[in-house]
Amino acid sequence: MAATLQNKGTKPRAKTKAAAPQFAEVPVARPQVEQRTLNLPPSPSFLLKWHPERWGVFGDKWLPILGKLPAEPGVASVNKNGSTSLARAEAERKGWRIIPESAAALADPDRTTYVKAYQGRRGTIHLSIFEHPRQVGNRVIVKTDDEGYRAWLSALIDAGYIDAPDDEVPEAIIDGQRQRVERAIGANNPHRIAREEERLEALQTARTPGDEGDDEPEPEPAPTKRKPGRPKKG
């Protein structure tokens, strides 16, 4: 107490810096129920794969319908440790081609894989980079980046990861659609006939990858050369 009195009035005490950290901060420990975790069931990481027979029309273009190879032990030859080496070999033997994860760079140069992981309430959730989860009330809605996904599929074909479809594959699908139109006509359902015919037209007019001419605008007619000595028109 005496010391305090002596100090009083003799010398102004230097202000201590309020911001000077004395203790290191750690993340706030919130109860699990208050953490913002994704409310979807856990899902394993995966590889995407392509098969020459799996094609469909996305918008106005024939594009591949990729399959998934989930890295789940016990599923489709994935081994006990989650290694997919045997599963990949098995898939390739059945005609599939594995899309390497590095092909994600075609969509985003900074990405090394097309899989992204989120912390979920019951475990890790793996989605593709084209899937964007949103929490709406108690529900989770996964929105798809359709344009980005289609552009990436086209880029996979351009980069040679996927071959252009054999002519027979779209033709077989179109033929099947013709039969659906016939069935709709047989059922005499005008609404269904219109729907199936519309779909048939979409299949018939869709561009096939490799038809480079379709991607490029029609070249403008070359201007006719004016003969020397003649006046300009107009």
Next chain:
Amino acid sequence: MAHHANAMNITDLSTAGHIRLAAQLHQEINLLLADRGSSVLDHPAILYLGDFAGQGSDVFELPFAGLMGYDKMVAVAENADAAPTALTAASPQLTIARQALYRQVTGLGALTASLDGDPTKIEVLARDMVAAARMRLVEMFAGIVDDFSSTVGTTTVDLSVDDFFDAQYTLTQASVPGPYAAMLYPVQVTDLQGSIRAEAGALQFRAATQEMLDIKGPDFVGEFNGVDIFASSDIPTANAAADSAGGMWGRGAIGYGDMSVGMIPEKGIPAGTKIRVGTDYDEPGDYNRIIGNYYCGVVECQDSMGVSIITDR
């Protein structure tokens, strides 16, 4: 009688706080909503490949031979040698892996249990392991119905009766024997039901058509055109989650194998299953541990015997 302000409210809840519980537990435990349907596992279209315990590996090649009429005889001239025909064979590979569920029950948790079927009771958890194993197997199957190279449906377009017929035609054209089963995402099922409602002609008068529209629980949702249909929320997404990838297949397209595990002395194996359920007690932590183990694997046996149904999710 009018209420007197100075009267002692001996029956009022706030004044009787010491002789009332803050809350009382209802005497019945109900289940949280979940997809618990697993009867697809018992459908004859799913091939049980056998018990692979004690066979020296966790990877198995499944031999499929082109016999019993696979190769037809050919006409050969009387004086000519017949050309040898090589046997066609395939051998998809099945890997068996461990699937498990592990729970801990603290001493206090167990001591405060008061109801039948309390989730801290070991017997209840042991029964739960059986359901957990079956649902895991359903989830594993759902992961391979997208593996068929044949597909029907249109991306971002609802599943229709025509898509369903297309799938059936694909199997019929490939000479796939029945019975057929289809496993669909619940939204695909309701899309199909919606499409059936709009059907005209002979189809609308079939008893199965009416039955298909009746409300049912999860799992088996009905039979349509001779195909048993199962709904599962485990059906994976396709086309960057724009679609669901269900499937239809005939017997032999997909199958599973498992491994029996030996009995353990104190608890044993729940009757009729191959799931090993074990318990032990942690003295320092004062909790019981219970773990269920099941060793199984699923495989696509013959690609041409199934078709993936890829439609709007």
